Amino acid sequence: MAATVCNVDELLAQAERNEAEKLRTITVDKELDVDFDLGHLLASDKNRVDRSDLAEQKEEFLRSLARDNTQLLINELWKLPSERVQEVVVVKLPEQTTSLPREKPIPKPKPLTKWEQFAKVKGIQKKKKTNLAWDETAKEWRRRWGYKRVKDDTKEWLIEVPGNADPNEDQFSKRVTAKKERVAKNELNRLRNIARAQKIKVPGVGLVPVAKQSKEELARAVGVARTSTASAGRFQEGLPKEKPLKATGKKRKFQPLIGDISSEKTKQLDLLKLMDSKRPKMNMVKAVNKQMREDDREAAAAKGAKRAGKKGRRDRGPPSAARGKGKKGGKPTGGKPQRGKASGGAKKSKTGKR
Incomplete structure (x- = not known):
């Protein structure tokens, strides 16, 4: 059996590399320090991003960047004073330094109910009761x-x-x-x-509490009461000599979801034509009627002006010669003789003597 030869230097170098790898997982080097807002658990990285690495290995680059910044944030959290609560390590976050905009306004406090207002005035405090109570009849604990x-x-x-x-x-x-x-x-x-x-x-039940109800309000209240059933008043029995209720409101009509595709196509094409046309659409009938009314109005105005001119000339009367006025000291040239004057121009007395 051949003996395995181990190089001590290689083993030590491998151990150092493993230790360095472990340390690398918690230590991150950055050219510029990362700004932290631990109240929001926010880390702001201002370092320059290499565009070539981002373009070549986008997923790996973003994953590595997110991992390093998260590690830095966790390192900052471990620097905070911690305590153990029920086998869990808990840290208290500092005050927030970054102002973040709200999506919605701050909710208003819930208004007090009538009973809560009364209890506040009288000083009545709510006492918390347990959910269970002893039942003497059943001889066991039951819900309240x-x-x-x-x-x-x-x-x-x-x-x-x-x-x-x-x-x-x-x-x-x-x-x-x-x-x-x-x-x-x-x-x-x-x-x-x-x-x-x-x-x-807050209205009353069915009718608004006023001194005298109108006929329309009474009819509306009766209609609401009749249709407030599961069948919307379809099977509600009517009173003797009761008139049928009038249908109020508009019934909404919707186009069918599945229908004639050609009609839908025509509607869409007409809409596109109307939107694409530069000149506005003209209603010829309406335009002709408007022009005819304008012409009639102008003709009536001209006719009225002509009548007013003729009437003014009649009111002025004939010339002075036609009214019997001649030259000074002479006889009248025409017309009826003036009343109270003789032919010679001398005045007559009451008795007819000159």
């Missing part, structure tokens, strides 16, 4: 609320009838109805709290 809760009265087979209640009334159905009313009341209070927080007017 929900399924299989303590003192569950829904499982009772016998209910005592109160002295002031109707002996023929079903107490089981009465209890179920009371529970439904409590649930509805809680839901209404929850919606009112939301509306109060949003500063929205």
Whole structure:
């Protein structure tokens, strides 16, 4: 059996290389120091990137760069004071130095409900209760609320009838109805709290609480009540002499997803033609009607101006010679003789004497 010859120098050199490889995994050399923001766990590398290495071996280069920067960040975290909590090493991060923009605004504090406002005024503090309670009937620990809760009265087979209640009334159905009313009341209070927080007017049940309801409001409330069923009022019985409700609102119409491809192609081509055309599309009928109205308006204005001119000439009257006025001191040249004057121009007296 041949003996294996081992060179001690080679073994030592291999051990040194292994040790150097281990040390290389935690030590990273950079030309420029990397900036750290440990509050954000952020490392900013400002060193120059070799474009040739990035172009030739892109994946390896990016993976190596990310690994080195992550190692530097972890080294900085190990420099922080640490403590052990439940077999886990925990460090407290310092304050953040980099201001990062928020995607959304800072959430507003949740508004107080009506009960929380009352409890704050009265100084009532909420006491934390355990989820389990002892049930004397079942002799075991049960939940306080929900399924299989303590003192569950829904499982009772016998209910005592109160002295002031109707002996023929079903107490089981009465209890179920009371529970439904409590649930509805809680839901209404929850919606009112939301509306109060949003500063929205809280209407009454079905109608807005005003002094007098209009006919339209009453009809709208009746329509809402009739259609608030699982079948949208299709099987709801009507009252005697009740008029059918009018359909309010618009019914949305959608094109079928699978249909005639030629019509869809025509619509798209028409849309492209309209978008591609430089000159706007003209409605010939509308343009002709507009021109005809303009022509009629101009003709009416010209006719009115002509009538106004004729009327002005009639109001001015005939010339002065036609009105019987002659030359000064002479006889009138025409027209009727003036009243109260003789032919010779002398005035007559009341008795007819000159």
